[in-house]
Amino acid sequence: MMPQMQAADSDAALRVEAVSKRFAGMQALTDVSAAFEAGRVTAVLGENGAGKSTLIRVCSGEYLPTVGRVLAFGQPVLMRSPIEATRLGIAVVHQEPQLVAERTIAENIFLARLGDRPAMSLHRRKSLIIEARALLQRVGLEDELPRPERPCKSLSAAERQMVEFARALAGDPRVLFLDEPNSSLTRRETDRLFAIVRRLRDQGVALVLVSHRLGEVYEIADHIIVLRDGRKVGEGSPDALPTARAIELMAGERLATAIGLAATPTGTGGERGRSSVPVLSVRGATGVAFADIDLDVHAGEIVGMAGLVGAGRTEIARAIIGADPLLAGEVLLKGKPMIFRSPRQALRAGIAFIGEERRTSVFYGQDLRFNMTCGVIEQFGRFGFFSRRRQSQFATSKADFLGVKAAGVDAPIRSLSGGNQQKVLLGRALAADPVLMILDEPTRGVDVRTKADMYRLLRRLAHEDGMAIWFISSELDEVLQLADRIVVIREGRVADNLPRGPQAAHVVASALGESIKDAAATHLLSGLS
DSSP states (O other), X not given: OOOOOOOSSSOEEEEEEEEEEEETTEEEEXXXXXXXXXXXXXXXXXXXXXXHHHHHHHHTTSSOOSEEEEEETTEEEOOOSHHHHHHTTEEEEOSSOOOOTTSBHHHHHTHHHHTTOOOOOHHHHHHHHHHHHHHHXXXXXXXXXXXXXXXXXXXXHHHHHHHHHHHHHTTOOSEEEEESTTTTOOHHHHHHHHHHHHHHHHTTOEEEEEXXXXXXXXXXXXXXXXXXXXXXXXXXXTTTSOHHHHHHHHHGGGHXXXXXXXXXXXXXTTTTTOOSSOSEEEEEEEOSSOOSEEEEEOTTOEEEEEOOTTSSHHHHHHHHTTSSOOOEEEEEETTEEEOOSSHHHHHHHTEEEXXXXXXXXXXXXXXXXXXXXXXXXXGGEETTEEOHHHHHHHHHHHHHHHTOOSSOTTSBGGGSOHHHHHHHHHXXXXXXXXXXXXXXXXXXXXXXXXXXXXXXXHHIIIIITOOEEXXXXXXXHHHHHHOSEEEEEETTEEEEEEESSHHHHHHHHHHTTOOTTSHHHHHHHHHXX
């Protein structure tokens, strides 16, 4: 039973006062004070590494503050675990869904009740399914998810995110943290999610949203807090703290560089030095979720693949690298027919793949060094001896090249922000010296500065170093800014294949279900005309 606590002199359901958090060799938060009020959506903004995730973990019992205190409903609390936070009515929707793949949707929603019991009676299973259906209907998610008895391993990334959201709501929280909740959702799915968020707000729940999608933040937030380098550098209403000012506070003196890099046109990189033989050529590829796919990617070219979540984009890439069955068709690498039985075989042939879900790609129990080098670990062995020194030097050089912010190569990978984890995955792919890199949603959940860094790097790899790059994205601005050529997938088939430009902008906007009248899209179009 949740303790009955009343807020003192304020509507703040949760408050942090002068909170600092220090880890070995790194200060994550410094003297942060903030109030999260009932019946209000508070957005917490900041670059990757600004301290947003650390703040959430302090507020939800995962970390104890080094200095300062947390007050829940007006009373000081010392939460030593997320379970204690849950008992207080504090819940978190994590960016990377923390689900048990072998269990059903219903079991994952009510996982806290199951404990360590390996099995349940048939009656208990049926009871959970009934409860899950009632919950999904009550919170408005019944149309977003398949049947509650489905195992979570069969769900898409967007569906897993919705299960994570439903699980957080199962405890009727009074404070709900949303950490990039829509990073894997389409615009339509995001609209439905935000409708639920508004309903919760109207019911008096304190909601805290962390997101890098500033346009969406300003649609729903009532109050905004900005963090930079672990400190609070500004807060106010959306009117008092407009987007331009928020970006300036987040990026500081790095703002001009970040925006300049993000806006840099791709130019003619896709044509420079192009060989008549594509690095990758796909003809008539057919799989479970797609059919009759033709695709070419040349050296020095960046090909963007656009389409709604569920259109078959990821499935095409996974089948080509051998992660999923390829039922028909031909794959040629530098003109030679290839049949890949696994992603590792594709990597050895020169195709590196970075998937959309960091949680399944990163080894969370290992450090930065291992995660950066595990794909080429054999390079550091000689005459039966393994050189950890050479491994550390290699990881350090890659981390420096990519601008990874960490306490060192010994730093646990889980201590890095999402954007820095993404850079580590990019470094792992580059370590294999590929001729083709495939990236699925490469900037999902990363800030504007990290996006700019990655755009700059990908352009350099393609336009200067001659690598072939194929990326998949659900973001209109990303496809239009980065791609030399755009392939649109609709219902498992190629709907359009056209060079970057105004026509492509309209086609991609239509495919992604976005209005070209949107201010950001209009701005992009003006630069493409």
